Amino acid sequence: MSEIILPGDKLPIHRALVQEDPENEAGSNITIGPGLYKSINSKQIIPTQAGIFESKTIKRHEQLYYIESNSSRYIPQTNDYVIGVITGVIGGESYKVSLQDFSNPVILSMMAFPNATKKNRPNLQNGQIVYARVSNAGNEIETELECIDPTTGKDGGFGLLDESGFLFNVKSLNYTRELLFNPNSTILEKLSSRCKFEIAIGINGKIWIKCGDGLNLNKMEVEDDNGSSTVSNDSSKDIKVTLAAVKYITQCQHSSPDQFDNILQQSFKDI
Amino acid sequence: MSFTVKTSLLENSDGSAQLITGDIKLIASVSGPIEPKPRQELPNVASLEIVIRPAVGLSGTREKALEDKLRSLLQAVIVRYKYPRQLIQVVIQFLSTPLTKYQGGAYSNHKDEVEYSNIELNAAINGCYFALVDAGIALYSSFASVCISLTEDHQTIDEEPEYIIDPNLKQLHKSDSHHVICFNIEDKKANKILLLESLGDFTEEQLFTVISKAVTQCELIHNDYQRKYITEKIDNDYVWKA
Secondary structure (H helix, E strand, O other), X not given: OXXXXXXXXXXXXXXXXXXXXXXXXXXXXEEEOOOEEEOOOOOOEEEOOOEEEEEEEEEOOEEEEEEEOOOOOOOOOOOOEEEEEEEEEEOOOEEEEEOOOOOOOEEEEOOOOOOOOOOOOOOXXXXXXXXXXXXXXXXXXXXXXXXXXXXXXXXXXXXXXXXXXXXXXXXXXXHHHHHHHOOOOOHHXXXXXXXXXEEEEEOOOEEEEEXXXXXXXXXXHHHHHHOXXXXXXXXHHHHHHHHHHHHHHHHHOOXXXXXXXXXXXXXXXXX | OOOEEEEOOOOOOOEEEEEEEOOEEEEEEEEEEEOOOXXXXXXXXXXXXXXXXXXXXXXXXXXXXXXXXXXXHXXXXXXXXXXXXXXEEXXXXXXXXXXXXXXXXXXXXXXXXXXXXXXXXXXXXXXXHHHHXXXXXXXXXXXXXXXXXXXXXXXXXXXXXXXXEOOOHHHHHHOOEEEEEEEEEEOOEEEEEEEEEEEEOOOXXXXXXXXXHHHHHHHHHHHHHHHHHHHHHHHHHOOOOO
16 A cells, blocks of 8 residues: 555545454554654644555554655664764763764763774774664754664674775765665675675665775775885776775766666766 | 646756746756755754845845745755755746846836736746655645736626736736735645735735635646646656666
């Protein structure tokens, strides 16, 4: 079931609610997701965003409703996977992290890293980027991140993203969600036919990608000094491939699936 | 009443829309929720910053007055409790207005400046709606606005006055009064008046006629234009979906 809903429209769930109520005294449980809002005064569930209305049954008597829509401004929610840029240190205890330009900064505690203790702290510099999970988010409190997988206590893929990769922004947040969560998405699969890559997708609209061995700047400098150019060539090829991959990923957000092969070819034509 | 709209045309703002209606062309952009300056921060709701820029010259008292009217409207439709201690920035840039079209001609005297500002307000409201939806800002309901002028024939007293929907500048000059009415729209029906700006001479009875005409017009704008352009926008947002 999918239909386009505008703010103020009547939701198809009201009918369902009324029908189910008499049978089940407690009423069926409803979970509302993004785009829906329970009005404080009228206690009604109203749509607040324009998008595609989705409804899913999680369990018996438990319904999930939300509005699937695109936006460019990221609003942190618990358990989101994000890429943040370190912008400062607060009180020597935690880092100040920017998730998006002009958004409120979020906090990344120095203790929220695997094996971190009072004595053994991570050493991150301003401008470095981390892949993290939103551990605590809410309107009234400051958002917190962590770089540990809560189930194992290990890094679980989170942590510092090194400088051998390339970070770029994507405007449509729905597109980053598609890349990260849809296992049937062909976009990255097609890219893998052209190059070897490592990717970190933050649903705050930031993507970090490393193609081949990555951009190893130190290695290039050393080779230049020695006058030999073999490794340097390798590295500059990786830079080209990375930029082509970035071009491919950014262009795919504005085109239909049948164009993907074409864009891939266009992006990689000089390599 | 007719207009054309293009959404998401600005790369660096969270939501934007270009609206062309009659002689007026404008771009509305919305950024938010973003980090406010300390003096703008409100503890429990989102603060609004509204900036209106004229097509020609610097913004003055006329733009400030427009900003205030727009603010009173937006405060009522944005779910501000959802974004406490955050800022929503709305910028309206006029690209062309009736004044720029007739500039230097017979219409550029002081009296006109007061008159056309209300049709600018009408366009600004409609443009704002698309930009807010594009930015994904939570709204209590949709809203649409319409401008209606009424012209009385002074020779025949008992005749009904002539009502013109979305008048142009020439028609505004001949009119006795004009009104900008904004309705909130719930479940495809006009529900409450969010804003009513009137200028000129009119009777209570005439005002009620204008309002009842505005109801059908606002519903028409919502069902024919807003729905069409937003469906287009959503299709565009999901082009990559197989």
